[in-house]
Amino acid sequence: MSDIVVIGGGLAGLACAVALADRGVRVTVVEGGERLGGRAASWTDAATGDTVDIGPHVLHSEYRNMLALLERLGTSRLVCWQRDPLLTIACKPAPVHLRHGPLPPPLSLMPSMVGAPGLSLADLMSMSRLSLHVMRFGEEEIDELDRISAYDFLRREGVSPRMIDWWWRFAAMVVTNVPLDRSSAASLMRIHAQLSSYRGLHFGFASVGLCELYASQAVRAIETAGGRVLVGRPATLLLGQSAMQGVRLADGAELPAGRVVCAVPPQALGPLLPDHWRGDSAFEILATIEPSPYVSVYLWFDRHIDMPRFASHLCTPARLNYDYYDLTQIRHGWQGRPTITASNIIYSHRAKGMSDQQIVQATVRELAEIAPQAAAARVVHSAVHHIPMAIPCPIVGFERLRPAARTPVHGLYLAGDWTRTHLPCSMEGAVKSGFTAAQEVLADLGRPAAIAVPPRAYDGLGAIVRPLAAPRRTFPRRP
Numbered sequence: 001m002s003d004i005v006v007i008g009g010g011l012a013g014l015a016c017a018v019a020l021a022d023r024g025v026r027v028t029v030v031e032g033g034e035r036l037g038g039r040a041a042s043w044t045d046a047a048t049g050d051t052v053d054i055g056p057h058v059l060h061s062e063y064r065n066m067l068a069l070l071e072r073l074g075t076s077r078l079v080c081w082q083r084d085p086l087l088t089i090a091c092k093p094a095p096v097h098l099r100h101g102p103l104p105p106p107l108s109l110m111p112s113m114v115g116a117p118g119l120s121l122a123d124l125m126s127m128s129r130l131s132l133h134v135m136r137f138g139e140e141e142i143d144e145l146d147r148i149s150a151y152d153f154l155r156r157e158g159v160s161p162r163m164i165d166w167w168w169r170f171a172a173m174v175v176t177n178v179p180l181d182r183s184s185a186a187s188l189m190r191i192h193a194q195l196s197s198y199r200g201l202h203f204g205f206a207s208v209g210l211c212e213l214y215a216s217q218a219v220r221a222i223e224t225a226g227g228r229v230l231v232g233r234p235a236t237l238l239l240g241q242s243a244m245q246g247v248r249l250a251d252g253a254e255l256p257a258g259r260v261v262c263a264v265p266p267q268a269l270g271p272l273l274p275d276h277w278r279g280d281s282a283f284e285i286l287a288t289i290e291p292s293p294y295v296s297v298y299l300w301f302d303r304h305i306d307m308p309r310f311a312s313h314l315c316t317p318a319r320l321n322y323d324y325y326d327l328t329q330i331r332h333g334w335q336g337r338p339t340i341t342a343s344n345i346i347y348s349h350r351a352k353g354m355s356d357q358q359i360v361q362a363t364v365r366e367l368a369e370i371a372p373q374a375a376a377a378r379v380v381h382s383a384v385h386h387i388p389m390a391i392p393c394p395i396v397g398f399e400r401l402r403p404a405a406r407t408p409v410h411g412l413y414l415a416g417d418w419t420r421t422h423l424p425c426s427m428e429g430a431v432k433s434g435f436t437a438a439q440e441v442l443a444d445l446g447r448p449a450a451i452a453v454p455p456r457a458y459d460g461l462g463a464i465v466r467p468l469a470a471p472r473r474t475f476p477r478r479p
């Protein structure tokens with residue numbers, strides 16, 4: 001039917017297939033699970049009939065690839081944007097509302113941290129060297145910074161221990177999904193640059209189930225171009241010697257294909273590789289991947305609870321949940337209902353051994369610190385999702401091993417949030433990886449196209465400093 005197979009029906013695989021379909025290429029997508037969406041899936045909660053996501057997801061206004069995909073699929077209006085505050089941080093005696101102030105990026109959030117409980121002006125000032133660094137930061141530094149932990153890097157930049165404990169332990173956990181001491185300085189610095197360098201950057205949430213943003217619309221686009229999407233059909237082996245010849249599925253069927261885009265998580269790629277390709281350096285990362293597990297908790301209360309739409313606890317060793325979302329302020333048609341919350345236990349090893357009931361009780365207690373009315377409310381229903389991997393942990397050394405879309409095997413391409421996108425592992429990274437793989441396929445078909453969207457040049461002070469710093473080094477060092 002088609003010469004091009006995409007394995008994996010998550011955001012990366014579907015973005016790739018849509019990009020190819022839009023250029024008239026017939027693609028077969030094979031998805032092993034019973035539904036599309038992978039780690040950005042959603043489904044109907046059986047007890048309530050409500051659509052829940054695998055876990056709450058946040059996007060932001062610089063998700064240029066993801067927003068381009070949603071624009072293409074006609075669903076960009078289904079993002080619920082939160083412009084102000086950027087985020088509410090629960091702390092005593094009063095919450096801190098992070099908002100952009102009158103200073104230019106990357107300093108715009110600083111004024112809202114002045115007076116944060118436990119932080120002195122000296123702690124804030126200890127960020128000066130880091131702020132200067134972020135203005136000139138670029139991808140050419142990634143390989144070097146990937147050798148050290150984010151903690152060691154911050155100390156080297158002169159950030160005070162109190163600032164590290166208050167802000168950076170939290171920031172590392174929520175944005176890199178791994179503790180600060182283990183996070184690659186490169187991974188953290190890239191996200192810090194992305195979040196702090198753009199004027200008015202703001203977060204958004206799906207106002208419908210995550211999958212409803214893209215899955216059925218992507219299938220329509222693929223089928224319109226003559227392609228097909230096979231769900232519940234896991235691939236078991238890539239076929240070929242020196243070049244791709246096809247894909248074997250678990251039911252024994254073989255799909256002949258001279259070009260295959262593998263858009264599966266790293267753990268799923270290893271078993272697909274025939275022995276003669278395993279030793280290739282492109283696949284070196286597979287032996288080192290460490291998953292960052294999540295537990296996502298959905299709570300249906302018997303009454304309305306006053307709470308911010310999006311709030312977070314700071315990081316302490318005993319704390320389970322960081323980010324909390326009031327879905328009745330996010331989901332279309334849920335306004336006016338008794339409160340329904342979602343929250344994430346990130347890097348959830350500390351919840352191991354707890355029963356779902358204990359997790360729910362702890363989640364309500366922690367919510368009550370943000371929204372005191374939760375303590376007196378009754379939970380009428382709960383759903384606890386145990387997720388083996390939200391993203392691969394970007395630990396020290398991770399960035400250097402991320403493979404490019406083009407592999408040494410002729411006709412085999414990689415996509416997925418974990419590949420070399422020059423972005424964090426995220427929905428945006430997944431979509432960009434899919435677009436990049438589509439570009440490579442099209443280039444090999446002799447039909448070059450520019451699809452993946454690069455990050456914008458920095459706003460504010462970075463717009464002045466970065467161009468002065470950038471020419472001093474060359475980029476990229478690796479493909």
Ligand SMILES: Cc1cc2nc3c(=O)[nH]c(=O)nc-3n(C[C@H](O)[C@H](O)[C@H](O)COP(=O)(O)OP(=O)(O)OC[C@H]3O[C@@H](n4cnc5c(N)ncnc54)[C@H](O)[C@@H]3O)c2cc1C
Binds near residue numbers: 011013033059234430
């Ligand atoms: C709870 C949670 C919260 C998150 N929060 C955020 C957030 O706030 N912001 C953000 O940007 N990102 C967030 N992420 C990360 C984001 O969801 C992922 O980065 C992204 O969805 C990865 O997409 P992908 O297509 O690369 O991989 P996946 O979504 O894993 O897709 C791979 C697909 O391949 C399929 N597959 C695997 N093996 C085979 C096989 N052998 N044959 C056929 N198919 C196969 C899988 O079933 C899956 O559908 C979160 C993730 C989770 C789980």
